[in-house]
Amino acid sequence: AMLLALGFSPKSALAFVMATGFVADTTSLPLVISNLVNIVSAGYFRIPFDRYAAVMVPVDLVALATALLVLYAYFRRDIPARYELARVDIPRGAIRDTLVFRWAFPILILLLIAYFVTAAYNVPVSVVTGAAALAMLALAGRWWRRGQGAVIDLRKVLREAPWQIVLFSLGMYLVVYGLRNAGLTTYLAQVLEALGRHGVFASALGTGFISAGLSAVMNNMPTVLVGALGIHQAQGLSASVREAMIYANVIGCDLGPKFTPIGSL
Missing domain, CATH: 1.10.287 (Helix Hairpins)
Structure with missing residues (x-):
């Protein structure tokens, strides 16, 4: 509605929508509570809130800068130079x-x-x-x-809350443990063990790409748990390699979903 009120062209509206969605996902890295994926991984590996933030805030800043550069390079011709803000309702009117x-x-x-x-x-x-x-x-x-x-009608708020997402997530986790029992995480652990023999950089890069690819094809919620189980099962990893894989798994699951429409909730 806001874009229509501002008179944006279809191309300008697409640029706005794509940029908003992309930045929302790429900047969901810095804190444990920024994304459900982060909560799952931090909870599984018992990562303290402050430790997680110390590692991921710099990563998030790099992700934001990269996303803005890529989005500007791709959509720069579609970004309107001017728009009339007077066409939009006063923000105060939205406060109930x-x-x-x-x-x-x-x-x-x-x-x-x-x-x-x-x-x-x-x-x-x-x-x-x-x-x-x-x-x-x-x-x-x-x-x-x-x-x-x-x-505010609290009953209406609670009634219309997206509880189906909670049920969906629980269902996904049941599927993940079924896949673990079928041996999927064992194969993933073997791949991660092979990556671990090549050092921290290769381990982080490889884990990130694997998580991003899996997130794109089967949603990032089950992927983050599959990755966590695989890392947990992998043998012979040094402490630094294991930590790099844990954070790379989160990064891949936060960024990978943008590859496809089904990548995230």
């Missing part, structure tokens, strides 16, 4: 609940701080996130007033 809006950013800042603080105590990110979500629900539902003055 001013109380929730005002508290959202302070809560998000506190949430980020809490992730780093609780990492030293091995507190699951789900607990920290759940506490912040509960605070937002309390604000939206005006629980201290027993619901009086509430603007």
